[in-house]
Amino acid sequence: MAPVNAACIQEPTHRPNPPLSQEDQGIPLIDLSSPDVDALVEAIGHACRQWGFFQIINHGVPSEHLHRVEEAVRKFFHLSPDEKRKVRRDARKVMGYYDTEHTKNVADWKEVFDYTANEPTLAAASVDEDDDRVAYWENQWPQNPPEMREACQEYAKDMLELATRLMELIAMSLGLPARRFEEFFRDHTSSGRINRYPPCPSPELVLGVGPHKDPGVLTILAQDEVGGLEVKRKSDGQWIGVKPIPDAYIINLGDVLQVWTNGQYESVEHRVMVNSVKERFSIPFFLNPSHYTMVAPLEELTQEQNAVNYRSYNWGKFALTRKRSNFMKLQVENIQIQHFKNIPSQHYIPDSPRVFG
Numbered sequence: 001m002a003p004v005n006a007a008c009i010q011e012p013t014h015r016p017n018p019p020l021s022q023e024d025q026g027i028p029l030i031d032l033s034s035p036d037v038d039a040l041v042e043a044i045g046h047a048c049r050q051w052g053f054f055q056i057i058n059h060g061v062p063s064e065h066l067h068r069v070e071e072a073v074r075k076f077f078h079l080s081p082d083e084k085r086k087v088r089r090d091a092r093k094v095m096g097y098y099d100t101e102h103t104k105n106v107a108d109w110k111e112v113f114d115y116t117a118n119e120p121t122l123a124a125a126s127v128d129e130d131d132d133r134v135a136y137w138e139n140q141w142p143q144n145p146p147e148m149r150e151a152c153q154e155y156a157k158d159m160l161e162l163a164t165r166l167m168e169l170i171a172m173s174l175g176l177p178a179r180r181f182e183e184f185f186r187d188h189t190s191s192g193r194i195n196r197y198p199p200c201p202s203p204e205l206v207l208g209v210g211p212h213k214d215p216g217v218l219t220i221l222a223q224d225e226v227g228g229l230e231v232k233r234k235s236d237g238q239w240i241g242v243k244p245i246p247d248a249y250i251i252n253l254g255d256v257l258q259v260w261t262n263g264q265y266e267s268v269e270h271r272v273m274v275n276s277v278k279e280r281f282s283i284p285f286f287l288n289p290s291h292y293t294m295v296a297p298l299e300e301l302t303q304e305q306n307a308v309n310y311r312s313y314n315w316g317k318f319a320l321t322r323k324r325s326n327f328m329k330l331q332v333e334n335i336q337i338q339h340f341k342n343i344p345s346q347h348y349i350p351d352s353p354r355v356f357g
Protein backbone atom coordinates (compact mmCIF):
# COMPACT_ATOMS: atom_id res chain seq x y z
CA MET A 1 0.00 0.00 0.00
CA ALA A 2 1.41 3.44 -0.90
CA PRO A 3 2.42 5.48 2.16
CA VAL A 4 0.60 8.74 2.92
CA ASN A 5 2.10 11.65 1.06
CA ALA A 6 2.62 14.77 3.22
CA ALA A 7 0.51 16.87 0.80
CA CYS A 8 -2.55 14.78 1.78
CA ILE A 9 -2.31 15.28 5.53
CA GLN A 10 -5.18 17.37 6.88
CA GLU A 11 -4.82 20.02 9.60
CA PRO A 12 -5.76 18.40 12.95
CA THR A 13 -9.10 20.28 13.06
CA HIS A 14 -10.10 18.85 9.67
CA ARG A 15 -9.14 15.25 10.33
CA PRO A 16 -11.91 12.67 10.21
CA ASN A 17 -13.22 11.39 13.47
CA PRO A 18 -14.92 8.10 12.67
CA PRO A 19 -16.20 7.18 16.14
CA LEU A 20 -18.17 10.43 16.31
CA SER A 21 -19.77 10.20 12.91
CA GLN A 22 -23.37 9.07 13.15
CA GLU A 23 -24.84 7.34 10.17
CA ASP A 24 -27.87 8.71 8.45
CA GLN A 25 -29.56 10.71 11.18
CA GLY A 26 -32.66 11.76 9.29
CA ILE A 27 -31.34 12.45 5.78
CA PRO A 28 -34.59 12.47 3.74
CA LEU A 29 -35.34 9.53 1.44
CA ILE A 30 -37.77 10.40 -1.35
CA ASP A 31 -39.63 7.96 -3.60
CA LEU A 32 -39.77 9.62 -7.03
CA SER A 33 -42.42 7.21 -8.30
CA SER A 34 -45.05 8.66 -5.98
CA PRO A 35 -48.20 9.48 -8.01
CA ASP A 36 -49.07 12.37 -5.66
CA VAL A 37 -47.14 15.24 -7.30
CA ASP A 38 -48.11 17.81 -4.66
CA ALA A 39 -46.79 15.60 -1.88
CA LEU A 40 -43.60 14.94 -3.87
CA VAL A 41 -43.02 18.65 -4.44
CA GLU A 42 -43.56 19.31 -0.76
CA ALA A 43 -41.13 16.56 0.25
CA ILE A 44 -38.49 17.94 -2.13
CA GLY A 45 -38.98 21.49 -0.83
CA HIS A 46 -38.68 20.31 2.75
CA ALA A 47 -35.52 18.29 2.01
CA CYS A 48 -33.95 21.23 0.15
CA ARG A 49 -34.68 23.67 2.97
CA GLN A 50 -33.76 21.45 5.94
CA TRP A 51 -30.84 19.54 4.50
CA GLY A 52 -29.82 20.53 0.98
CA PHE A 53 -29.06 16.80 0.73
CA PHE A 54 -31.40 13.83 0.18
CA GLN A 55 -31.57 10.36 -1.35
CA ILE A 56 -34.02 9.25 -4.04
CA ILE A 57 -35.34 5.81 -4.98
CA ASN A 58 -37.51 4.64 -7.90
CA HIS A 59 -35.93 7.36 -10.02
CA GLY A 60 -36.33 5.60 -13.38
CA VAL A 61 -32.62 5.21 -14.22
CA PRO A 62 -32.05 1.61 -15.41
CA SER A 63 -29.70 -0.06 -12.94
CA GLU A 64 -27.96 -1.96 -15.80
CA HIS A 65 -26.72 1.38 -17.15
CA LEU A 66 -25.00 2.20 -13.87
CA HIS A 67 -23.60 -1.33 -13.57
CA ARG A 68 -22.12 -1.08 -17.05
CA VAL A 69 -20.27 2.09 -15.99
CA GLU A 70 -19.15 0.51 -12.70
CA GLU A 71 -17.70 -2.54 -14.44
CA ALA A 72 -15.92 -0.52 -17.11
CA VAL A 73 -14.36 2.01 -14.73
CA ARG A 74 -13.18 -0.70 -12.35
CA LYS A 75 -11.19 -2.17 -15.26
CA PHE A 76 -9.85 1.27 -16.17
CA PHE A 77 -8.68 2.21 -12.67
CA HIS A 78 -6.95 -1.14 -12.25
CA LEU A 79 -4.69 -0.47 -15.26
CA SER A 80 -1.08 0.59 -14.64
CA PRO A 81 -0.43 4.26 -13.74
CA ASP A 82 1.30 4.74 -17.11
CA GLU A 83 -1.68 3.39 -18.98
CA LYS A 84 -4.11 5.66 -17.09
CA ARG A 85 -1.89 8.69 -17.61
CA LYS A 86 -2.28 8.31 -21.38
CA VAL A 87 -5.60 10.14 -20.90
CA ARG A 88 -4.32 12.46 -18.24
CA ARG A 89 -6.00 15.79 -17.69
CA ASP A 90 -3.82 18.91 -17.74
CA ALA A 91 -4.26 22.68 -17.75
CA ARG A 92 -5.40 22.63 -21.41
CA LYS A 93 -7.24 19.33 -21.59
CA VAL A 94 -9.68 19.69 -18.75
CA MET A 95 -11.28 16.23 -19.05
CA GLY A 96 -9.64 12.85 -18.37
CA TYR A 97 -7.73 11.07 -15.62
CA TYR A 98 -5.84 12.66 -12.74
CA ASP A 99 -4.61 11.78 -9.30
CA THR A 100 -3.53 15.17 -7.97
CA GLU A 101 -6.77 16.89 -7.08
CA HIS A 102 -6.72 19.33 -4.16
CA THR A 103 -9.71 20.49 -2.16
CA LYS A 104 -9.01 23.79 -0.45
CA ASN A 105 -5.29 23.31 -1.03
CA VAL A 106 -4.92 19.88 0.59
CA ALA A 107 -4.42 16.84 -1.69
CA ASP A 108 -7.32 14.38 -1.74
CA TRP A 109 -6.76 10.62 -1.24
CA LYS A 110 -8.31 9.58 -4.54
CA GLU A 111 -7.98 9.28 -8.29
CA VAL A 112 -10.51 10.61 -10.73
CA PHE A 113 -11.79 10.39 -14.30
CA ASP A 114 -13.83 13.35 -15.65
CA TYR A 115 -15.89 13.57 -18.83
CA THR A 116 -18.15 16.23 -20.24
CA ALA A 117 -21.77 15.33 -20.97
CA ASN A 118 -22.38 17.75 -23.84
CA GLU A 119 -19.49 17.17 -26.21
CA PRO A 120 -17.89 19.38 -27.33
CA THR A 121 -18.79 21.75 -24.50
CA LEU A 122 -18.77 25.47 -25.18
CA ALA A 123 -16.78 27.00 -22.31
CA ALA A 124 -14.95 30.13 -21.19
CA ALA A 125 -11.39 30.23 -22.55
CA SER A 126 -9.97 32.47 -19.86
CA VAL A 127 -10.67 33.56 -16.31
CA ASP A 128 -10.10 37.19 -17.31
CA GLU A 129 -13.37 39.12 -17.07
CA ASP A 130 -12.61 41.14 -20.20
CA ASP A 131 -11.72 38.14 -22.33
CA ASP A 132 -14.77 36.87 -24.26
CA ARG A 133 -13.00 34.07 -26.13
CA VAL A 134 -14.54 30.62 -25.91
CA ALA A 135 -13.00 27.17 -25.74
CA TYR A 136 -14.36 23.72 -26.50
CA TRP A 137 -13.97 20.95 -23.96
CA GLU A 138 -13.50 17.53 -25.46
CA ASN A 139 -13.32 14.14 -23.84
CA GLN A 140 -10.30 11.87 -23.66
CA TRP A 141 -11.58 8.30 -23.64
CA PRO A 142 -9.19 5.49 -22.80
CA GLN A 143 -8.58 2.76 -25.37
CA ASN A 144 -8.91 0.31 -22.55
CA PRO A 145 -11.52 -0.84 -21.76
CA PRO A 146 -13.15 0.11 -25.07
CA GLU A 147 -16.69 -0.09 -23.64
CA MET A 148 -16.08 2.70 -21.11
CA ARG A 149 -16.89 5.46 -23.58
CA GLU A 150 -20.32 4.19 -24.56
CA ALA A 151 -21.24 3.20 -21.03
CA CYS A 152 -20.47 6.71 -19.72
CA GLN A 153 -22.22 8.43 -22.62
CA GLU A 154 -25.37 6.37 -22.16
CA TYR A 155 -25.28 7.07 -18.43
CA ALA A 156 -24.87 10.83 -18.97
CA LYS A 157 -28.13 10.84 -20.98
CA ASP A 158 -29.93 9.14 -18.09
CA MET A 159 -28.48 11.66 -15.68
CA LEU A 160 -29.61 14.63 -17.77
CA GLU A 161 -33.12 13.27 -17.93
CA LEU A 162 -33.23 12.74 -14.19
CA ALA A 163 -31.67 16.16 -13.52
CA THR A 164 -34.30 17.83 -15.71
CA ARG A 165 -37.06 16.16 -13.74
CA LEU A 166 -35.48 17.15 -10.42
CA MET A 167 -35.13 20.77 -11.56
CA GLU A 168 -38.84 20.81 -12.44
CA LEU A 169 -39.76 19.52 -9.00
CA ILE A 170 -37.40 22.02 -7.36
CA ALA A 171 -38.89 24.90 -9.39
CA MET A 172 -42.39 23.88 -8.30
CA SER A 173 -41.25 23.62 -4.69
CA LEU A 174 -40.30 27.31 -4.91
CA GLY A 175 -43.70 28.26 -6.36
CA LEU A 176 -42.19 28.76 -9.84
CA PRO A 177 -43.32 27.32 -13.20
CA ALA A 178 -41.90 23.81 -13.68
CA ARG A 179 -39.69 24.86 -16.60
CA ARG A 180 -38.39 28.07 -15.02
CA PHE A 181 -34.75 26.92 -15.05
CA GLU A 182 -34.71 25.48 -18.57
CA GLU A 183 -33.27 28.60 -20.26
CA PHE A 184 -30.02 28.30 -18.29
CA PHE A 185 -29.10 24.92 -19.77
CA ARG A 186 -29.15 25.56 -23.53
CA ASP A 187 -25.36 24.97 -23.80
CA HIS A 188 -25.00 23.27 -20.44
CA THR A 189 -21.53 22.47 -19.09
CA SER A 190 -22.55 19.42 -17.03
CA SER A 191 -20.01 16.68 -16.45
CA GLY A 192 -19.66 13.18 -15.10
CA ARG A 193 -16.92 12.00 -12.78
CA ILE A 194 -15.69 8.71 -11.39
CA ASN A 195 -13.95 8.87 -8.01
CA ARG A 196 -11.83 5.96 -6.83
CA TYR A 197 -10.60 6.06 -3.24
CA PRO A 198 -7.83 3.50 -2.71
CA PRO A 199 -7.37 1.88 0.72
CA CYS A 200 -5.17 4.12 2.88
CA PRO A 201 -2.59 3.07 5.52
CA SER A 202 -3.49 6.08 7.75
CA PRO A 203 -7.14 6.94 7.12
CA GLU A 204 -7.23 9.06 10.28
CA LEU A 205 -4.85 11.64 8.74
CA VAL A 206 -6.40 12.21 5.31
CA LEU A 207 -9.69 12.71 3.51
CA GLY A 208 -10.83 11.20 0.23
CA VAL A 209 -12.28 14.62 -0.53
CA GLY A 210 -11.85 17.46 1.94
CA PRO A 211 -14.86 19.47 3.16
CA HIS A 212 -16.39 21.37 0.23
CA LYS A 213 -19.62 22.50 -1.41
CA ASP A 214 -20.32 21.59 -5.02
CA PRO A 215 -20.16 24.71 -7.16
CA GLY A 216 -22.81 23.92 -9.80
CA VAL A 217 -26.59 23.56 -9.75
CA LEU A 218 -26.97 20.08 -8.29
CA THR A 219 -25.12 16.78 -8.04
CA ILE A 220 -26.57 13.30 -8.56
CA LEU A 221 -24.28 10.79 -6.89
CA ALA A 222 -24.15 7.00 -6.96
CA GLN A 223 -22.01 5.49 -4.21
CA ASP A 224 -21.05 1.85 -3.82
CA GLU A 225 -21.68 -0.21 -0.67
CA VAL A 226 -18.46 0.80 1.15
CA GLY A 227 -19.59 4.16 2.59
CA GLY A 228 -17.52 7.16 3.67
CA LEU A 229 -19.47 10.19 2.47
CA GLU A 230 -20.43 12.59 5.26
CA VAL A 231 -22.64 15.66 5.18
CA LYS A 232 -22.46 18.56 7.63
CA ARG A 233 -25.92 18.75 9.13
CA LYS A 234 -27.31 22.28 8.82
CA SER A 235 -29.12 22.22 12.15
CA ASP A 236 -26.06 21.61 14.36
CA GLY A 237 -22.92 21.34 12.19
CA GLN A 238 -22.42 17.61 13.01
CA TRP A 239 -20.87 15.36 10.36
CA ILE A 240 -23.42 12.68 9.43
CA GLY A 241 -22.57 9.54 7.41
CA VAL A 242 -24.69 9.04 4.29
CA LYS A 243 -25.76 5.41 4.37
CA PRO A 244 -25.31 3.48 1.11
CA ILE A 245 -28.77 2.38 -0.11
CA PRO A 246 -28.81 -0.02 -3.09
CA ASP A 247 -30.15 1.64 -6.24
CA ALA A 248 -30.59 5.04 -4.59
CA TYR A 249 -29.05 8.31 -5.73
CA ILE A 250 -27.83 11.03 -3.41
CA ILE A 251 -28.83 14.54 -4.46
CA ASN A 252 -27.01 17.57 -3.17
CA LEU A 253 -27.68 21.17 -4.02
CA GLY A 254 -24.85 23.31 -5.36
CA ASP A 255 -23.84 26.94 -5.02
CA VAL A 256 -25.65 28.07 -8.20
CA LEU A 257 -28.99 26.95 -6.79
CA GLN A 258 -28.19 28.76 -3.56
CA VAL A 259 -27.73 32.00 -5.48
CA TRP A 260 -30.73 31.47 -7.81
CA THR A 261 -32.96 30.94 -4.75
CA ASN A 262 -31.42 33.99 -3.03
CA GLY A 263 -30.31 31.69 -0.21
CA GLN A 264 -33.68 29.97 0.41
CA TYR A 265 -31.94 26.72 -0.48
CA GLU A 266 -28.27 26.28 0.43
CA SER A 267 -25.47 24.13 -0.87
CA VAL A 268 -24.17 21.97 1.92
CA GLU A 269 -20.66 21.04 2.97
CA HIS A 270 -19.69 17.40 2.60
CA ARG A 271 -16.50 15.32 2.75
CA VAL A 272 -15.34 11.76 2.21
CA MET A 273 -13.54 9.50 4.65
CA VAL A 274 -11.40 6.61 3.47
CA ASN A 275 -10.50 3.33 5.14
CA SER A 276 -7.53 0.99 5.32
CA VAL A 277 -9.22 -2.08 3.86
CA LYS A 278 -11.50 -1.45 0.89
CA GLU A 279 -11.32 0.70 -2.19
CA ARG A 280 -14.44 2.81 -2.76
CA PHE A 281 -16.03 4.12 -5.95
CA SER A 282 -18.46 6.98 -6.31
CA ILE A 283 -19.98 8.32 -9.51
CA PRO A 284 -21.22 11.92 -9.40
CA PHE A 285 -22.95 13.82 -12.18
CA PHE A 286 -22.66 17.60 -11.89
CA LEU A 287 -25.51 19.58 -13.48
CA ASN A 288 -24.11 22.93 -14.62
CA PRO A 289 -25.55 25.85 -16.64
CA SER A 290 -24.27 27.31 -19.93
CA HIS A 291 -20.89 28.99 -19.47
CA TYR A 292 -22.25 32.46 -20.36
CA THR A 293 -24.93 32.32 -17.62
CA MET A 294 -24.77 35.29 -15.28
CA VAL A 295 -25.75 33.60 -12.03
CA ALA A 296 -27.97 35.90 -9.96
CA PRO A 297 -30.92 35.57 -7.59
CA LEU A 298 -34.18 35.04 -9.53
CA GLU A 299 -36.22 38.22 -9.62
CA GLU A 300 -39.43 36.51 -8.49
CA LEU A 301 -37.68 35.36 -5.32
CA THR A 302 -35.91 38.62 -4.51
CA GLN A 303 -39.23 40.46 -4.81
CA GLU A 304 -40.77 37.99 -2.44
CA GLN A 305 -37.94 38.48 0.06
CA ASN A 306 -37.41 42.18 -0.69
CA ALA A 307 -33.64 41.67 -0.70
CA VAL A 308 -30.91 40.68 -3.13
CA ASN A 309 -28.48 38.56 -1.17
CA TYR A 310 -25.85 37.79 -3.83
CA ARG A 311 -23.95 39.69 -6.48
CA SER A 312 -24.17 38.17 -9.94
CA TYR A 313 -21.22 36.31 -11.47
CA ASN A 314 -20.34 34.60 -14.69
CA TRP A 315 -20.61 30.81 -14.33
CA GLY A 316 -17.96 29.96 -16.93
CA LYS A 317 -15.32 32.15 -15.30
CA PHE A 318 -16.18 30.89 -11.83
CA ALA A 319 -16.00 27.27 -12.97
CA LEU A 320 -12.67 27.75 -14.72
CA THR A 321 -11.16 29.54 -11.72
CA ARG A 322 -12.26 26.68 -9.48
CA LYS A 323 -11.01 24.01 -11.92
CA ARG A 324 -7.55 25.56 -11.89
CA SER A 325 -7.41 25.81 -8.12
CA ASN A 326 -8.46 22.16 -7.74
CA PHE A 327 -5.74 21.05 -10.06
CA MET A 328 -2.78 22.36 -8.09
CA LYS A 329 -1.85 23.78 -4.75
CA LEU A 330 -2.21 27.56 -4.67
CA GLN A 331 -0.89 30.03 -2.14
CA VAL A 332 -4.28 31.74 -1.74
CA GLU A 333 -7.65 30.54 -0.59
CA ASN A 334 -9.62 29.33 -3.60
CA ILE A 335 -12.80 30.99 -4.83
CA GLN A 336 -15.95 30.27 -2.76
CA ILE A 337 -19.57 31.33 -3.07
CA GLN A 338 -19.48 33.35 0.14
CA HIS A 339 -17.28 35.86 -1.69
CA PHE A 340 -20.39 36.85 -3.66
CA LYS A 341 -22.62 37.41 -0.69
CA ASN A 342 -23.96 40.92 -0.32
CA ILE A 343 -23.21 42.32 3.09
CA PRO A 344 -25.50 45.26 3.92
CA SER A 345 -23.74 48.65 3.96
CA GLN A 346 -20.46 47.17 2.74
CA HIS A 347 -19.27 47.66 -0.82
CA TYR A 348 -16.48 45.15 -0.92
CA ILE A 349 -15.11 42.30 1.15
CA PRO A 350 -11.63 43.40 2.20
CA ASP A 351 -9.98 40.00 2.60
CA SER A 352 -11.54 38.21 -0.35
CA PRO A 353 -9.04 36.82 -2.88
CA ARG A 354 -8.88 38.35 -6.34
CA VAL A 355 -11.90 36.86 -8.00
CA PHE A 356 -10.85 36.19 -11.57
CA GLY A 357 -7.40 36.19 -13.09
Ligand SMILES: O=C(O)CCC(=O)C(=O)O
Nearest residue numbers: 195209223229272282284
Ligand atom coordinates in the same frame (compact mmCIF):
# COMPACT_ATOMS: atom_id res chain seq x y z
O1 LIG B 1 -17.41 10.27 -3.14
C1 LIG B 1 -18.38 10.84 -2.69
O2 LIG B 1 -19.24 10.24 -2.02
C2 LIG B 1 -18.59 12.33 -2.89
C3 LIG B 1 -17.66 12.96 -3.86
C4 LIG B 1 -17.84 14.43 -3.96
O3 LIG B 1 -18.29 15.09 -3.07
C5 LIG B 1 -17.48 15.10 -5.23
O4 LIG B 1 -16.91 14.44 -6.12
O5 LIG B 1 -17.78 16.32 -5.34
Ligand SMILES: [Fe+2]
Nearest residue numbers: 212213214270
Ligand atom coordinates in the same frame (compact mmCIF):
# COMPACT_ATOMS: atom_id res chain seq x y z
FE1 LIG C 1 -18.91 17.07 -3.75
